Each structure stands twice: as C-alpha cells, then as structure tokens.
Amino acid sequence: MTGIARFLKVSRERFEADWPGGGAPYDAVRLPRRATAGSAGYDFFAPFDIALAPGETVSVPTGVRARIQPGWVLMLFPRSGLGFKYRLMLNNTVGVVDSDYFDALNEGHIFIKLHNAGDRPLTVAAGEAFAQGVFLPFGVTEDDDADGQRIGGFGSTGGLT
Numbered sequence: 001m002t003g004i005a006r007f008l009k010v011s012r013e014r015f016e017a018d019w020p021g022g023g024a025p026y027d028a029v030r031l032p033r034r035a036t037a038g039s040a041g042y043d044f045f046a047p048f049d050i051a052l053a054p055g056e057t058v059s060v061p062t063g064v065r066a067r068i069q070p071g072w073v074l075m076l077f078p079r080s081g082l083g084f085k086y087r088l089m090l091n092n093t094v095g096v097v098d099s100d101y102f103d104a105l106n107e108g109h110i111f112i113k114l115h116n117a118g119d120r121p122l123t124v125a126a127g128e129a130f131a132q133g134v135f136l137p138f139g140v141t142e143d144d145d146a147d148g149q150r151i152g153g154f155g156s157t158g159g160l161t
Contacts, residue, residue, distance in 0.1 A: 005068040005135055007031040007042070010107045010120035018061040018109055028126055028149060029063030032133055041132030043079070044112060050124040055093055060130075063109035068099040073132045073156035076112060090131070097133070100149075 009015075009029050016024040025047050032042035045049050047063050066074050076095030082088040091113035102108040112131050124130045140146070 004072050005066050005074065007066065008065050009063055010065050010109045014107045014109055015061065015063045017107070018111075020058050020059075024031055025126070027108075030127065031064060033055045035129075041077070041093075041134050042097035042132060044076075044110075044131040046124045046128050046130050047125050048126050050114070050122075050130065052114060052122045054116055055118050055122065057113060057115045059091075059111050059113045062110045062112060064110050065123075066097055066110065066133075066137070067101055068097070069100050071137055072100060073098060073138050074135055076110075076131055076133050078114070078131055079129055080123075082122070084116075086116060086120065086122040088122060088130075089117050091115045095131075095133075 009026075009031065010018075012026045015026045015029065022101065030045040032044050034042055044064065046064055046108060050060065052058060068074060073095035073096075076090060076097065077083075078088045078090060095110075097108075097110060114130070119150045125155060
C-alpha cells in the first residue's frame with residue numbers, strides 16, 4: 001500500500017500563536033492514527049479537555065497539519081459514536097482540507113470547530129479521539145482552468161493569487 005499523505009505537527013510557535021489562552025499543551029498534541037487496519041478514518045485526538053454544554057460551540061486547534069498529494073483531499077467528521085450519542089457535529093458540517101493547505105501562511109494548521117447539538121453536556125478528555133479524517137480522491141472538470149495559489153487558510157478563496 002502506497003501512502004498519499006503524512007500528518008505532521010505544526011511548529012510550537014504556530015500552535016502557541018493559535019492557542020486561545022496561556023500554557024498551550026504542544027507536547028500533548030498526538031498525530032492522527034487509524035484504530036484498526038480496516039478503519040477508513042484517522043482519529044484526531046483532543047490536545048486538551050473539551051467541555052461542551054448543549055448548544056455550545058468550540059474551535060479546537062489540533063496542532064496537526066497534513067501533507068497531501070495532489071488529487072486527494074482530507075475530509076473531517078465527528079467521531080461516529082459522539083455524533084450518535086451527543087449529536088456532536090462540526091460547525092461547518094464537513095471539514096475539507098485541500099492538498100495546498102499545507103503551505104498556507106498558518107502552516108496548514110487544522111482546526112476543528114465542534115458544536116453540541118444535543119440536549120446533554122459532552123466532555124472529551126485530553127488525549128481522547130473526538131473527530132476523524134478520511135482521505136478521498138477528487139476529480140476536476142475537463143475545462144478546469146484553476147491556476148491560483150493558496151496563501152491563506154479558512155475561507156481563503158478570495159485570498160488566492
């Protein structure tokens with residue numbers, strides 16, 4: 001089996017710059033892993049405790065970036081069990097990490113914004129899996145003429161040159 005991507009940590013400086021408070025737990029960042037040989041999804045692990053009351057939203061800086069070969073995309077989803085039990089969802093429904101995001105000005109730092117759409121509190125302990133990423137191939141149209149270059153991160157379509 002030939003791999004099409006590699007997970008890496010962002011730099012300590014990037015992680016601390018993106019951290020919402022002091023004492024960023026950079027050393028607690030774990031790279032995503034599959035739980036079994038048959039798993040499609042790579043588990044993303046919480047770098048800190050996450051507590052979400054019903055209706056609450058939080059943005060999680062994962063400390064992770066992904067170097068992805070062209071023609072592939074990383075799709076992000078909540079862990080199935082958390083979605084089923086707590087109605088945990090991503091605020092943008094599905095995360096899309098493009099292959100050229102790796103070279104963005106923010107080092108391609110992957111954030112996962114969670115929303116508790118359920119009726120009971122949800123707690124994810126530091127080190128627990130809370131989301132999963134699946135690599136998928138994608139195609140382009142025959143008349144595609146995209147030649148822009150990414151410089152930004154989220155919502156950077158207007159920031160292409």
